[in-house]
Amino acid sequence: NYKQTKLNCFQVDPYCCQRRTPLQHHNKLLTDAFEILEENAEYIESSNDTKGYSRNLAYRRVLAVLRSLPQAVTSVKQIKDVKHIGGHSQKIIQELLEEKCCLEVEEIKRSxxxxxxxxxxxxxxxxxxxxxxxxxxxxxxxxxxxxxxxxRSTAQKYGLAFFDDLNMPVLKAEAEQVKSIVKNITESILPGVSVTVTGGFRRGKTVGHDIDLLISHPKEGAEIGLLGKILEKLQQLNLILYGSHNKCTYSERHFTEEPRDPPTNSQMDHFEKWFGIIGLPKISTEKTVLIAENDASDKSIKDLVDLSKSEKSWTAKRVDLIIVPSSQYFYGLVGWTGNKMFNRDLRLYAQKELNMRLSSHGLYDLTKGCLLTSNSEEEVFKYLKLPVIPPELRNC
Ligand code: GTP
Ligand code: MN
Ligand code: MN
Structure with a gap:
């Protein structure tokens, strides 16, 4: 009997970047509950608490473990030795296995x-x-x-006015539609450019909350000044509802050899980028009627609400455009593919286990004092001495 229990225990690698985590997994009953606990912990925790213990992060680690298991948990004994699943979480798992629901979670859902x-x-x-x-x-x-x-910030005004549109799941077909619009515009400005859909869609999700596009050109430096021109063109086509363009100086965009910035925790990078909202023509309607004035940022919230409720042939969609210099492309690709938890552990693992500093710009070996340039995603994993985890298995 003991032997059997032992055999049924799950062996779990400590970092989620060492594990294969598919989108469809075997423990949905458990993860649905822990997702609520995780969200609620985030709402309660204050953001300047993050130096100390974070319940939110603890739950995210439990979730990442559960999503990676090759089978459904049937007894709490199977996970009792798993790092990251503490006493409280074990109790919750036990309750879920026995009762199919958990009191604490039900109370949160009602609160x-x-x-x-x-x-x-x-x-x-x-x-x-x-x-x-x-x-x-x-x-x-x-x-x-x-x-x-x-x-309110302009972003919040748009967020409020276009709440319904922006909370409609973005479909993969819509992501592809935005990608080809951006690709066509960009190609006419700079031939040979590449536009890649990253984020959740690259991990195999069929819906998402936004569209993340990585823009790069094989000739290093050719991408300088490109984003401004793309935005001008999008503006002329009346596709932009709102946007915030983070310009970076050339030197900031390039990964310096001097380690700087904390390598873990932060997912912020120094790429030139645009976070915005576009009015995407609805598929199969005429593409002639587009939107409002070019710069509607001084519109009142009432005007915006009226605009959002009007009969319109487009829907508001969140889009991120990121310009990545060719030499940093594969690090940028890993960083913008995510998911967030995968990145977090990748960076933590690199630092703790290899004394290397990983970011979306590159990988720096602190022991050897050198930068490791990469020509493929596989090479990034090879430098990190990790099995190559394909994007579809990074859904931690
Ligand atoms: P959905 O959009 O909800 O489908 O999920 P997603 O995984 O695509 O999330 P999101 O669009 O927020 O982010 C995509 C990836 O880019 C995630 O792995 C994030 O960690 C990463 N990311 C988001 N914002 C930033 C940022 O400012 N800098 C960097 N380097 N990465 C970011
Ligand atoms: Mn996304
Ligand atoms: Mn995004």
Whole structure:
């Protein structure tokens, strides 16, 4: 009997970048519950707490383990030795296995705070701290937030006005549609350019919350000044609703050999990029009618709400455009493919196990004091002494 129990125990590698984690896994009953706990912990934790223990991160680690298991957990004994699954989580798993539901999770799902925070953090431009401020001020609906007389960022105004559009899942076909629009425009400006759909779609997801496009050109340096021209063109075509263009200087965009910035935790990079919202023509409608004025950033929120509710032949979609110099392309590709947890552990693993510093710009070997350039994604994994995990198995 003991032997059998032992055989049934799951062996789990400590870092999720060492594991294969498919989108469809065997423990949905458990992960559905832990997803609620994870979200709720994020809503409760204050952002400057992250130096200390984070319940949110602990739950994310439990989730990453559960998603990677080759079979359904049938007894809590099977995971009792797994790193990252602590006592409290084990109790929850036991309860879920026995009762098919968990009291703590059910209470969260019913709580007003959780539901309002979920609603408010669903607004583009509003993070947890903004959502908490709205909640603490006593607002309970999006209408309250719209009508409340408070200065808001332009991003939040658009997020509020186009809440319905932006909370409709983005389909893979729409991602491909945006990709070809961007590709055609870009190709006419700079022939030979590559445009790649990354993020969740590259990991095999069929729906997403946005469209992440990596733009690069084989000739290093040819990409300088490109994004501004692409945006001008998108503007002329009246496709842009809102956008924020992060320009970086040339030197900032290039990975210097001097280690700088904390390598872990932060997913921020120094690529030139644009975070925005486009009005995507609805598939199979005429593409002639497009949108509002070029720069609608000074519009009132009421004008925007009216615009969003009007009969229109387009839908608002979140798009990220990232310019990646050719020499950093494969590191950028890994970084922007994600998922977030995979990146986090990849960087932590590189630092702790190999004394290397990984970012979306490159890999620096601190022991040898040199930069490791890469010509493929496989090579990145080889430098990191990891099995090559394909994008579809990075859904930690
Ligand atoms: P959905 O969009 O919800 O389908 O999931 P997603 O995985 O595509 O998420 P998201 O678009 O937020 O991010 C895509 C990947 O890019 C993730 O792995 C993030 O870690 C990464 N990412 C997001 N924002 C940044 C950023 O500012 N800098 C860098 N380097 N990476 C980012
Ligand atoms: Mn995405
Ligand atoms: Mn994104």
């Amino acid at each position: 007003v705070r959780y539901n309002k925070m979920k609603l408010f953090t669903g607004v583009f431009g509003a993070g947890v701290s903004t959502a908490r401020r709205w909640y603490d001020t006593g607002m309970t609906s999006l209408n309250d937030v719209i009508q409340h007389n408070e200065d």
